[in-house]
Amino acid sequence: MRPAACFNARVNTAYDVVAVFCGGDGRHGNPLGVVRDGRSHPDEASRQAFAKRLGFSETVFVDDPERGVVDIYTPGVRLPFAGHPLVGTAWLLDLEVLNPPAGEVWARSDGEFTWITARAAWAPERTLRQYASAGEVDALDVPPPGEWIYAWAWEDEAAGRIRARAFPGRGDGIDEDEATGAAALLLTARLGRALNITQGRGSQLLTAPGPDGTIELGGRVREIRR
Incomplete structure (x- = not known):
């Protein structure tokens, strides 16, 4: 610990x-x-x-x-x-x-990654909005509050690589979410395949569909010292 x-x-x-x-x-x-x-x-x-x-x-x-x-x-x-x-x-x-x-929710460690196994049905509702290119996603302005939007585009569809940004739209001071695991689960369930997602300024999320509708979600974690 x-x-x-x-x-x-x-x-x-x-x-x-x-x-x-x-x-x-x-x-x-x-x-x-x-x-x-x-x-x-x-x-x-x-x-x-x-x-x-x-x-x-x-x-x-x-x-x-x-x-x-x-x-x-x-x-x-x-x-x-x-x-x-x-x-x-x-x-x-x-x-x-x-x-x-x-x-x-079960968890495991695999080298530098920590994984959890969860269900997309547990994730809060999100609007998953696809764009034609990663450049379009990068160019988006923060939308006004009211709708939780997960903007995404393929960077390399064959490799399962995605560019994404997330806008909670709650009006609580979090205009853009740097890395959003629940939205990654929803997108994985929709596409039915493993994904390698780059979100925000450069965060990385990995997903992999499992048995019985479960999905593994993984990434790196580091301690922040203040």
Whole structure:
């Protein structure tokens, strides 16, 4: 188990920060806050307030590290499932199973990658919008709030390589999501094949369809020190 990285004296809460789905050079990735002791924020209102204060796209509260019971929040809403928080928490706490509200999620490590096995049906609804080229995706402006849009295009269809950007549209300060595991699951389920996704400024997400409708989602994780 890795040491705690941060301590927020103003709210008296210890928490870690990791970057999830980093690129091959170790850069980028989506920042994630992990509160190892969920008892420090015992109710939903205080958790939501803390997640908003941190300002990451998601923050995880660990309620039972032995059974992997976790609770996930954006700055504005509670989520039953999200990909990058589960990959990051599995790496940080060396967990083999996680239990968010959506269901049991198995995790494994494979060299530099951490993987979870989940179902696309657990992912929140997203608009998957295909573009003709990666250049078109790169040129997109942030759309106005109102719709969660996952913009994507083939970089190399034969190789399963995709360029993507994600716009949550919630109006909570997260205009663009650097790496979005749930959306990657939805796109993998739609296309029915393994994918190698470059998202945001240079994050990398890997997916692979499994048996019985499951999908593996994997990526690199690194600790952020502040």
